[in-house]
Amino acid sequence: MVSERPWLASYPPGIPAEVDVDKYPSIVAVLEETCRQYAERPAFSNFGKRLSYADVDRLSARFASYLLHELKLKKGDRVALMMPNILQYPIAIFGVLRAGLTVVNTNPMYTARELKHQLVDSGAAAIVVLENFAHVVQQVLADTRLQQVLVTGVGDMLGFPRGPVVNFVLRHVRRQVPEYSLPGSIRFNEALHLGERHELPALDIRGHDIAFLQYTGGTTGVAKGAMLTHRNLVANMQQASVWIGTNARMGEETIVTALPLYHIFALTANCLVFMKFGGLNHLITNPRDMKGFVAELRKIRFTAITGVNTLFNGLLNTPGFEKVDFSGLHLTLGGGMAVQRAVAERWKKVTGCTLVEAYGLTETSPAACINPMDLPDYNGSIGLPISSTDACIKGENGEKLPAGEVGELCIKGPQVMAGYWNRPEETAKVIDSEGWLHTGDMAKMDEKGFFYIVDRKKDMILVSGFNVYPNEVEDVIALMPGVLEVAAVGVPDERSGEAVKVVIVRRDGNLTAEDVKAFCRDKLTGYKQPKFVEFRTELPKSNVGKILRRELREAAAQA
Template structure:
């Protein structure tokens, strides 16, 4: 069983049940399954074959759902990409990921037109129309095709080739500590089993109506708010862009039962003055992930809106969920919960030996959800997966009841509104500026987004300003990676080997604020 075949099975059992609701548009499982088959067949008609790589560069929309499941039914490998990435970021993934076709919103047509010369391996760019694109009168190049035309050209009876459990279904690019993203290869088995295991754990069923406002290209939403409900006959309430007003209105009008978000979203919902607890009266569960949720926020949110918030833990390499606070036992604020079914978590020392209860070590994971490896990175794969265990790089501890707690995140990683930002990635951009001699990046607390990117720079040009350097970064980095502030120093603190000490910068910042 895989995502595509299970959706076809649900469509046969519940053809008239709502699969998704989007901007007032309702689509049944029967209609969705037909569209998926037609789109898969349409892709085959233009030469896409099993094993080919297709980039999916669209936001939350029916295009994403049909594009994802259509490509999977054909046996293609899907590479979801954040649409707000810069041309350099998108180009790297398209090239490194050996992408043959890309599905993108029409607003990205100018970007693809500029990149065509340096992306010869991308044979097709399938364009999804948007109201904004129509207003701008965007015209397509010869390499571009209409999503609608591909869909209409397909055969509704198309079932696709036989898929093996170990075939790569999705490659998720995650920021690498070296500054270059790594592609985590997730198999059909990885994605299907994690979607079903978390659905069983949280009792997601056909009565649930799940708000999908997290980005679908992010694995948290992909598995928890999209795949899990679709595998079990639930209804996905697709939200193109998060806003507190829209969430309260949607929850009330659509009688939502589950909301999934990152702590930043919960903070915005809690702070929204017009937020009415009665709007959330049908919610049976709120799910939080992507970053640790402050206990005070969790308790205040639950008290105000009279709904349980369950925290969990996951990472792209594990499809992503490994732990969640259980619904049939006491929930522990500050904990990421217990191992979900079929997944093992344990805390080990530097020798890979399990440590005693309450001791801090590295969290490692084993289960059917763990990736097959990093695309074209055998050494990185061997480092991440040892003796069948995925080494997360996160420091954790476990209590006597099997609840896990994250003590610290991956070394130096910054989490901005639930998105991972690696300092090296930002530093690479800063170092590319002709006036920058040295640069170091750290995360600092931010009331709205959890953390923000703070930079320390040594410049050879005394007239270089913070604003100029931030503008430089804005042209080369996705919005959430752009520094919120830059401080110029005469020199950066280093150890005896010349390595820049980020910890010293954090201590300096803390002492200056005291």
């Protein structure tokens, strides 16, 4: 008889089949234990400034007190965070959670249209925004339920004199802070000062309480808030901790956090899991500046780094990276998009550390499968289902398929979301009656229980680890008067894995590719904007008039 969980026989020594996902009632309980145990250890660093766990404990408590006592927010209210990786971010995350509220992570690069959707859909009561993006909040404020806007600057937590200098340079030399007007807004540091006047009450935060509304397109265009509960995240912290615990040392790790904390990968793997380990998160604010990123890496001795394929590829192709000190590096975790063999092999050659691939989704908090930490070399697999997790391959009719056959990858475990915020119909589309989450990814499992992604079931485009949904791109471009029809597809791209290509049938013969790109720059975040624009006289369609994106992808691949 074939084992129902063949992957257990492939588990590395010391990895249990099940973990205690209810050891802690909430993320807050994990944080408070860590802050007691590692009070003097550095927790987060950025621009040369370090915060200890005692600092994080003190400052997040102040922010929680501000939210409860000054804003009078009630348990379950939502607070949006719109920042890159700066020290204010973890303080805000933990402050919101300690107040019994829900974090709504928001991409700071969102256009006004995208931000408005997320703020209206979540019903956020407050937002913390980096001043560089405050002008976007200004544009949508009147259409939201926001009661308070808190503004902060990159340098606000860096102390004197560095903080004021950094803020001055960004505002007046680099001119990276557009003018904005937000009457009634206050500075983040002022909120911390106001919160200091109050005691943080003991709150009963339970596992079923929603910790994060993490927005994702799932398998369709409109962004939906995945309800990730405290139990979901605690479970994934416990699961990931035992998995990487064979390769990580409590109180001794320094992890490079270049992926943004608003992305579920960095949020859980870096901010939460390494917090549980008493590790130091070294925050990279602008990883797109590869030259500056490498210069930063040369200043520190790090033990771990996470990233997407494009980030690793970018580092490998930046002069000076080979001179970084890799003597402490023993954990490199890749996810968010497929890791390419060429990149993984070159990473191992340059750093001496295997690039271990993992797999997850926003809807699974995110870790579902991880390769063994003692993997000698890249193996092309997304790994084994982690402890307390079941996975299977299902056919078109919902039947489980045997090893070697390709079907849809389905996941079941305590890390699977509670559902999509206010969208029960969408939830029912992805979580079946037996509790299986249908990922939309086509995959296969080998005899040893290793899973391999074969293709995506849907037309979703993956740009540098971020989901781009053709429907959204098409809906925006269709607003152009000169466009008759449009289809968006993903095409291979060396830098970002995939890039967006749009194929357009013109209504106005004078419409140019640059016209289309300029229109999209104002309506879509950078990674969603089309890199390629093609004009045709007609689009391929099925007999019922449905545009056949598959044919467009195949034509682009052949070209």
